[in-house]
Amino acid sequence: MNIWESIRSAFEALAGNKMRSSLTMLGIIIGVAAVIALSSLGEGVETMIGEQLQGLGSNILYIVPSQPEDSTEPVFLTLSDAEALEDKLSAPSIKAVAPNVQGSFTVNRGEENGVFTVSGVTPEAMGVSSLELAVGSFVVDRDLEERARVAVLGWDVYEDLFPDQEYPIGKYVVIEGTRYEVIGVLEAKGGMLGEDTSVAIPMTTAHTRLFPARTLSGEPIVNRVMASAVDEDSMDAAVEQIKETLRIEHGIGEGDEDDFGVISQKDALETSSQVTGVLTTFLGVVAGISLLVGGIGIMNIMLVTVTERTREIGIRKAVGGTNGAVLTQFLVESLALSLIGGLMGLTLGMVASNLASPLIGIEGVVTVQMIALATGISGAIGLVFGVYPAGRAARLNPIEALRHE
Numbered sequence: 001m002n003i004w005e006s007i008r009s010a011f012e013a014l015a016g017n018k019m020r021s022s023l024t025m026l027g028i029i030i031g032v033a034a035v036i037a038l039s040s041l042g043e044g045v046e047t048m049i050g051e052q053l054q055g056l057g058s059n060i061l062y063i064v065p066s067q068p069e070d071s072t073e074p075v076f077l078t079l080s081d082a083e084a085l086e087d088k089l090s091a092p093s094i095k096a097v098a099p100n101v102q103g104s105f106t107v108n109r110g111e112e113n114g115v116f117t118v119s120g121v122t123p124e125a126m127g128v129s130s131l132e133l134a135v136g137s138f139v140v141d142r143d144l145e146e147r148a149r150v151a152v153l154g155w156d157v158y159e160d161l162f163p164d165q166e167y168p169i170g171k172y173v174v175i176e177g178t179r180y181e182v183i184g185v186l187e188a189k190g191g192m193l194g195e196d197t198s199v200a201i202p203m204t205t206a207h208t209r210l211f212p213a214r215t216l217s218g219e220p221i222v223n224r225v226m227a228s229a230v231d232e233d234s235m236d237a238a239v240e241q242i243k244e245t246l247r248i249e250h251g252i253g254e255g256d257e258d259d260f261g262v263i264s265q266k267d268a269l270e271t272s273s274q275v276t277g278v279l280t281t282f283l284g285v286v287a288g289i290s291l292l293v294g295g296i297g298i299m300n301i302m303l304v305t306v307t308e309r310t311r312e313i314g315i316r317k318a319v320g321g322t323n324g325a326v327l328t329q330f331l332v333e334s335l336a337l338s339l340i341g342g343l344m345g346l347t348l349g350m351v352a353s354n355l356a357s358p359l360i361g362i363e364g365v366v367t368v369q370m371i372a373l374a375t376g377i378s379g380a381i382g383l384v385f386g387v388y389p390a391g392r393a394a395r396l397n398p399i400e401a402l403r404h405e
Contacts, residue, residue, distance in 0.1 A: 021337060024301045027294025028341030028381065029348060032374045034290055036349025040364035041356065042279055047365050059095075059229040059265070060128065061238060063246070066261035075259040078219035079203070084249045085227060091245055093238040095230045098128040099203065099222040101211050107199055108174040109161040116157050117198040118175055120206025120222075128226045131195065134158075136169045136184030143202040150205075151180040155188035156196040175199070178209055235264060291377060294341065295385040302334050302389035327390045334386025335379060342378025346371060 063085075065075045082099040085091050102119040125131065126138045134155065143150055151173055153161070162168050168182045180201060189195045201210075207220040214220060229238040239262050246252075246260050353364030 025341030027297045029345040031290030031294050032342050032345025033349035037352040040353040040366045043365040044362045059232050061227045062263040063225040068257035076221045082225050091241040093234040095228045096124045098125040098226045101222045112161045114160045120203040121200045128228050132187040134185045134187045139202050144204045147204045149180045150183045152184040152200040154196040154198045158185045295381040299385040330390035331386050335382035338378045338382025
């Protein structure tokens with residue numbers, strides 16, 4: 001019996017037990033569908049975060065507080081740090097600096113309200129963070145000088161507080177009992193970086209009304225400082241200049257650990273890729289358990305099939321069928337079950353990913369590697385879990401098999 005005859009015979013046997021074959025494939029279908037759906041959504045998250053970080057520009061640096069291992073004293077960044085980095089003599093490779101202080105507060109407008117991120121910003125934040133206005137204007141130097149009670153709304157904040165799409169400029173919102181005049185609305189950026197769900201107010205106003213915390217010397221505290229390098233080629237020089245400037249500003253001696261960290265766009269991309277990669281792998285392993293269960297189901301059914309067809313195997317051997325031919329036939333049946341189930345699961349997983357994408361706001365990404373992996377795993381399961389039943393069939397003694405009822 002050649003391979004094509006084995007394939008034809010295998011499909012005839014599967015077609016003769018449609019219900020049993022379908023139920024056997026169900027475990028493989030569910031397992032492959034789960035792996036594809038979860039992996040594609042995980043890949044979609046990684047792609048989305050990468051695009052957003054790249055959208056900010058490839059020359060962005062983030063400076064954040066970082067507690068040294070041998071220190072128990074709290075560490076801070078201050079407005080003085082940002083001012084020191086603006087000095088072109090000490091940091092010529094830095095183009096612009098934007099300090100930021102932020103926290104979550106309830107923002108009201110009449111009966112509409114929500115909890116949003118309120119950020120104290122300077123005018124430089126618009127350029128450094130690549131923000132764009134849908135309408136109105138951004139915070140200016142005069143607002144800082146006057147500690148003006150003005151606010152720039154993220155797009156989602158505007159939609160929540162102005163559900164009727166009313167023109168917002170000149171209207172008021174209330175933050176912690178204080179009215180702020182809306183002077184602008186930012187273009188929607190989408191995704192997970194938070195601009196759409198934030199409210200920007202002048203830095204001086206934020207420190208006066210919402211963020212009173214100060215260092216022991218009375219310096220206003222900021223959560224982070226964003227800086228843009230002159231160009232992408234100046235990134236390494238900018239990092240070194242930031243470190244040298246802040247070490248002097250913080251009085252850090254030679255050999256002592258920095259109490260701040262500098263994160264480049266490249267570092268942020270690598271970190272996000274690692275996190276989403278681990279998450280995707282974990283979800284894939286969990287979904288892969290279904291494939292293991294499906295493989296066990298295939299082995300179980302194939303053992304039952306061998307028992308049911310013992311007499312048929314005996315007849316085949318009696319008329320000259322070799323052990324190899326019997327082994328091949330049952331391996332092909334097992335492989336067919338798993339591959340057909342794998343292809344159906346692949347289709348179901350892609351459909352599930354497309355259906356889930358608009359619900360969770362993440363566009364699933366199905367790669368060639370995912371398809372190849374799912375097909376390969378389902379085929380491997382058919383072979384691995386079909387070897388024992390096929391070997392058992394091949395080893396049957398034809399005389400004993402012919403006596404089987």
